[in-house]
Amino acid sequence: MTAPGRTPKESGTPSLVSAGAVVDPPVAVYATRLGDDTLILAQRLGGWITNAPQLEEDVALANLGLDLLGQARMLLTYAGEREGLGRDEDDLAYSRDERGFCNVTLVERADADFGEAMARLLVFSVYQLLLYDRLSASTDPTLAAIAAKAVKEVAYHRDHATQWVLRLGDGTPESHRRMQAGVDCVWPHVDELFETDDLERALVAEGVAVDRPGLRAEWESYVRDVLTRATLTVPEPAAAPVTGGRAGVHTEAMGYLLAELQHLVRSHPGATW
Amino acid sequence: MPARALAPEAARAAAAAVTDPELPVLTIAELGILRAVRVSPDGVVEVDVTPTYAGCPALEAIEADVKAALRVAGATDVRVRRVLAPAWTTDWITEPGRDKLAAAGIAPPSPTGHGPTAGHSGTAGSGPVDLTLAVRCPRCGSTATRELSRFGPTACTALRSCASCREPFEHVKAL
Numbered sequence: 001m002t003a004p005g006r007t008p009k010e011s012g013t014p015s016l017v018s019a020g021a022v023v024d025p026p027v028a029v030y031a032t033r034l035g036d037d038t039l040i041l042a043q044r045l046g047g048w049i050t051n052a053p054q055l056e057e058d059v060a061l062a063n064l065g066l067d068l069l070g071q072a073r074m075l076l077t078y079a080g081e082r083e084g085l086g087r088d089e090d091d092l093a094y095s096r097d098e099r100g101f102c103n104v105t106l107v108e109r110a111d112a113d114f115g116e117a118m119a120r121l122l123v124f125s126v127y128q129l130l131l132y133d134r135l136s137a138s139t140d141p142t143l144a145a146i147a148a149k150a151v152k153e154v155a156y157h158r159d160h161a162t163q164w165v166l167r168l169g170d171g172t173p174e175s176h177r178r179m180q181a182g183v184d185c186v187w188p189h190v191d192e193l194f195e196t197d198d199l200e201r202a203l204v205a206e207g208v209a210v211d212r213p214g215l216r217a218e219w220e221s222y223v224r225d226v227l228t229r230a231t232l233t234v235p236e237p238a239a240a241p242v243t244g245g246r247a248g249v250h251t252e253a254m255g256y257l258l259a260e261l262q263h264l265v266r267s268h269p270g271a272t273w
Numbered sequence: 274m275p276a277r278a279l280a281p282e283a284a285r286a287a288a289a290a291v292t293d294p295e296l297p298v299l300t301i302a303e304l305g306i307l308r309a310v311r312v313s314p315d316g317v318v319e320v321d322v323t324p325t326y327a328g329c330p331a332l333e334a335i336e337a338d339v340k341a342a343l344r345v346a347g348a349t350d351v352r353v354r355r356v357l358a359p360a361w362t363t364d365w366i367t368e369p370g371r372d373k374l375a376a377a378g379i380a381p382p383s384p385t386g387h388g389p390t391a392g393h394s395g396t397a398g399s400g401p402v403d404l405t406l407a408v409r410c411p412r413c414g415s416t417a418t419r420e421l422s423r424f425g426p427t428a429c430t431a432l433r434s435c436a437s438c439r440e441p442f443e444h445v446k447a448l
Contacts, residue, residue: 062424070328149327
């Protein structure tokens with residue numbers, strides 16, 4: 001278990017290779033960050049199948065998860081190609097340990113309550129829609145094509161989350177209480193979405209990557225509007241934001257998630273059916 | 274070792290006739306996901322397909338079906354390439370394809386303006402939630418229909434019901 005927010009002991013720039021001897025091409029690291037965000041959230045959304053409040057919602061969240069999984073497959077395949085070590089999407093998804101994953105901590109949270117799941121989906125999909133919209137103009141043709149494909153799907157994700165947050169926030173006292181609790185518990189993970197580092201700054205200068213901090217104002221505007229219309233209180237900025245995911249430092253939930261995601265492949269290497 | 278290369282028209286026709294596993298009333302040409310078919314002088318057939326949704330699980334089945342169809346047509350070496358750009362939208366579904374969907378009880382999508390001839394434009398700030406064009410019931414033609422769930426049995430369909438004939442139906446949602 002790793003305490004959230006702790007600075008990693010090793011190098012701040014994560015290597016895709018555990019040994020750390022290889023300097024990864026920056027584009028491979030960047031594609032892995034985007035791919036890990038979508039892979040891990042897809043896994044969380046899949047966990048709602050048979051547990052959502054109604055059958056249609058089981059189907060909806062499975063569909064959203066499938067969209068994200070499709071994006072993860074394209075992004076991790078591309079990361080593997082640019083890394084140049086012969087690893088494919090499956091190697092990256094199933095054979096890395098927790099410290100090798102560079103997703104934000106927001107997506108790995110175990111969401112015990114539907115209100116929390118919808119709060120996270122709103123926070124993430126608003127961010128992701130802005131990110132993909134900008135990334136579709138990337139100078140990297142593969143990233144641009146993936147983003148142009150995915151941006152249309154994520155528009156549906158954002159609308160879905162928006163509708164639920166409005167309905168639950170402006171619903172019964174019980175739904176309002178649980179929706180507010182959901183927003184409150186994902187809020188400390190918001191800052192991490194808009195963090196950047198030297199690797200991304202260099203890629204932004206080349207026109208490859210998106211300037212994450214530059215997305216925040218538009219994100220705030222949309223999310224605040226939805227929360228206000230849902231009669232919810234916008235939380236104060238977190239006193240102790242949770243961060244570290246990009247450098248491979250995750251919260252306790254991540255290990256359990258990976259155990260479930262990876263155990264079949266690790267228990268039966270090379271199995272096919 | 275092919276004795277002779279398959280004619281490009283024959284290769285195109287064989288690939289174009291493959292049907293979509295989830296919307297079997299449509300061929301992949303009518304769905305607009307067959308992008309190109311090339312035959313090299315030494316007989317290698319290369320087919321470009323594009324996914325409807327990034328995570329569409331039918332794409333692997335479609336690739337296998339395309340290879341099988343071309344082998345039946347006489348090709349010995351078939352390669353299927355996935356292309357992403359330009360991104361598929363529901364405007365790529367052909368007019369005959371739309372008619373076939375409606376005839377099968379599936380409401381065809383409304384135009385998005387991002388079709389084969391339109392360039393990509395960002396969707397941030399103008400999500401499909403604001404789009405309230407009436408969807409016509411494929412059975413009785415009434416426009417008094419409502420959305421039951423935006424996410425249906427496949428990634429590309431939504432569930433609706435008709436207030437006039439009381440029947441539920443699927444709708445290929447605009448993407």
